Amino acid sequence: xxxxxxxxxxxxxxxxxxxxxxxxxxxxxxxxxxxxxxxxxxxxxxxxxxxxxxxxxxxxxxxxxxxxxxxxxxxxxxxxxxxxxxxxxxxxxxxxxxxxxxxxxxxxxxxxxxxxxxxxxxxxxxxxxxxxxxxxxxxxxxxxxxxxxxxxxxxxxxxxxxxxxxxxxxxxxxxxxxxxxxxxxxxxxxxxxxxxxxxxxxxxxxxxxxxxxxxxxxxxxxxxxxxxxxxxxxxxxxxxxxxxxxxxxxxxxxxxxxxxxxxxxxxxxxxxxxxxxxxxxxxxxxxxxxxxxxxxxxxxxxxxxxxxxxxxxxxxxxxxxxxxxxxxxxxxxxxxxxxxxxxxxxxxxxxxxxxxxxxxxxxxxxxxxxxxxxxxxxxxxxxxxxxxxxxxxxxxxxxxxxxxxxxxxxxxxxxxxxxxxxxxxxxxxxxxxxxxxxxxxxxxxxxxxxxxxxxxxxxxxxxx
Numbered sequence: 001x002x003x004x005x006x007x008x009x010x011x012x013x014x015x016x017x018x019x020x021x022x023x024x025x026x027x028x029x030x031x032x033x034x035x036x037x038x039x040x041x042x043x044x045x046x047x048x049x050x051x052x053x054x055x056x057x058x059x060x061x062x063x064x065x066x067x068x069x070x071x072x073x074x075x076x077x078x079x080x081x082x083x084x085x086x087x088x089x090x091x092x093x094x095x096x097x098x099x100x101x102x103x104x105x106x107x108x109x110x111x112x113x114x115x116x117x118x119x120x121x122x123x124x125x126x127x128x129x130x131x132x133x134x135x136x137x138x139x140x141x142x143x144x145x146x147x148x149x150x151x152x153x154x155x156x157x158x159x160x161x162x163x164x165x166x167x168x169x170x171x172x173x174x175x176x177x178x179x180x181x182x183x184x185x186x187x188x189x190x191x192x193x194x195x196x197x198x199x200x201x202x203x204x205x206x207x208x209x210x211x212x213x214x215x216x217x218x219x220x221x222x223x224x225x226x227x228x229x230x231x232x233x234x235x236x237x238x239x240x241x242x243x244x245x246x247x248x249x250x251x252x253x254x255x256x257x258x259x260x261x262x263x264x265x266x267x268x269x270x271x272x273x274x275x276x277x278x279x280x281x282x283x284x285x286x287x288x289x290x291x292x293x294x295x296x297x298x299x300x301x302x303x304x305x306x307x308x309x310x311x312x313x314x315x316x317x318x319x320x321x322x323x324x325x326x327x328x329x330x331x332x333x334x335x336x337x338x339x340x341x342x343x344x345x346x347x348x349x350x351x352x353x354x355x356x357x358x359x360x361x362x363x364x365x366x367x368x369x370x371x372x373x374x375x376x377x378x379x380x381x382x383x384x385x386x387x388x389x390x391x392x393x394x395x396x397x398x399x400x401x402x403x404x405x406x407x408x409x410x411x412x413x414x415x416x417x418x419x420x421x422x423x424x425x426x427x428x429x430x431x432x433x434x435x436x437x438x439x440x441x442x443x444x445x446x447x448x449x450x451x452x453x454x455x456x457x458x459x460x461x462x463x464x
Contacts, residue, residue, distance in 0.1 A: 006045035006308040010324035015082040025117055026089040030073045034094045036101070037117045038063050038086040043159035047083035054291065055167045056084040059104075059114045063088070066100050071291050091219060093119035099131055110170035112139060113163060120187075139163065148385045159406035168290065175288055178461070179227025186454035187220035190446060191373035193385050195428045198435030199446050206432065207390065207441040211267045222263035230278045234285020242304040245282055248444045253278055272338055272386075272447035277340055279305060280451060284458070295458040296350070303345035310343035333393075337385040340445060344391060352381040353452035356407075359414050359457075369421040373410050373430055375449050384444035391440035399440060402431070 015203040023035050040047070070090035077086040089096070098128035099117040105111045118126045128135065136145035139162045140154050149152060163206065191213060194201035205212045224446060229252055237245035256274050261267070283301040287293040341348060354360055356377035380403040387396040406427065413419035435441070 005048070007047055007082050011082055013083075014046075015080070020123075021089070022087055022430065024123055026074055026087070027121070027123060030089050030090075033073055033120075034092050034097055034281050035068075035087050036063065036067065036088040036090065036097065036117045037119070038088075039115045039117075040083050040161060041113050041115045041278055042083060044156040046160075048079065049080050051164060053079060053084055053166050053288075054171065055110055055113055056428055058088050058110065062104055062111075063101065063114075063116065067097070070097070081284075084229065094118050094126050095131065098126040102128060102131065102133055103388035105136070106133075108165045108170065111138065113166060138382065141168070156432060156441065167316075170417060171290060171458065172232075172288065175293070176228050176231035176235065176285065179193075179284055179373060179458070180224050180226075180233035182457050182461070183227035183281055183454055184220050184224040185268065185459060186277070186450045187223065188217065188373065189453045189457075190450040191216040191220070193449070195425060195432045196372070196446070197377060197431040198430060198438075199432075199443070204436070206433070207439045211264070211269055215264050215267055216269050218263045219260050221241050222259050223270060223274065224250060224255060225282045226259070226274070230281035231285040234277055234282035235288055236285075237282075238286050238288070242286065242301060243306075243308055245286060246279065246305040246309060247358040249278055249282055253464050262334075270447075271449050272444060273405075273442075276338055276342060276346070276447055276451050280346075280454065292456075295353075295455045299350050301346045304341040304342045306339075307344075310339045314339060325385075336385065338447070341448070346448070348378055348382045348448050349452050349455065352377040353448055356410075356414075356453060357452055357456050360419075363417055364417060365419065369424065370450065372424055373414070373419070374452055375445060376403050377411060378445045378448045378452070379442050380407040382442075382445045382448055384442045387440055387445075393440060395440050396448065397436060399435070399442060 018041075021035060026035050027033065038056075038059060040052055040059075042052055054194060056079075064075075067088055067090055070092040072090050074089040075087070078084065092097060101116045101118065105114050105116060135146060137143070138145045138148040140155070141148065143153070167346070190199055192202055196205045197207065198207040199215060200206050200211055200216055201207055202213060230249060233248050233252070234245060237248065253274055256278070257271055260270055260274065279302050280298060283298040283305060284293045286301055286305075287298050318331060326372065336358050351375050357374040358371055358407065360373040361367075365373065382399060384396060384399075387399050391399065410424070411421065
């Protein structure tokens, strides 16, 4: 395995010689072109492992993006025990290309591990000093890296440990950022799915007089940083008890609700999503292995995080005088709403939402039409306290019964691969008109749709 192999001085010298030969060959073959070489600054005899390759792949993607405007003659990457390398031959101004690539090297910590050479003419190399830039800094102190290298100011072990720390921290930040962005995307996808019965969508505000599509967009934009923060909290609690992670989300959740209300001028658009998606983002963080986190496993981890606390809260509600509609409903029916969903690992998403969404997408439906199929499945399997609050128990029961009937029809049509998306949208439009007239909105099911979409979007990224 490359990961376990150390390199000798002779092997490194041979690799440098081969690289120099490739550079001169390309410059000779493409007169006036520029050659760019990417290698890694790694101390010690081990130049290749999974972490180093992960950082190299990031750097390779960034270099390609920087070079994208240039006409490309040649590009090639290798991954050997002497370290990963990439070489490009492009048209352009060597000084300007070097300037852009120095900005990449200096832009963030992991860029300090990239070593990017720019050559032109007969093999002349553009230096940082030609651009008026200072020498690169040592990974461990503020001294110029060449000075520390010549004096051996730091041990190989110290440099290796710092390298590992830089790579780990970078990919944890990137992971949390992606989770936050994807959660925000899921909220925007949920409101965009149309037509939804009684809910805000692209076509109308449904049964809501105090909000519309733009209110939801304002709210979603305000919450992206919160979901990223939840993922970071999960990362910080990977070696701790899941229940402790849930406790750490309390204050950020309250602050996110306040931020949402400021963005919407006091309208509650996403309080349920702050709770459910926030827990899920933290659960993803707890499962991050340095590269990925399994979205399906994260749903079950939500139960580990919340079960004991949710059981205590529901027991307390049962024993005291109810203060809210949700508490009165729980005392009367035992339906715990989103608390019970979280404590069970969001079974409506795992058992109804995701299977339906994935099947609909497999059948070639658009994300909009697959989302409609998914919403119906969730409405058929979710005890939606929001629908009860707005439509009473009788209205909520009728909603669920109709959803169960339509869900059965959708399931049969998808199994045959014959679902008529136009007919489904017409059916949903009629249902939307009825629900809007009755003032009923299945907001709890909409929150579960957002969570389902988030899980699926992350699953697609996970597979890619």
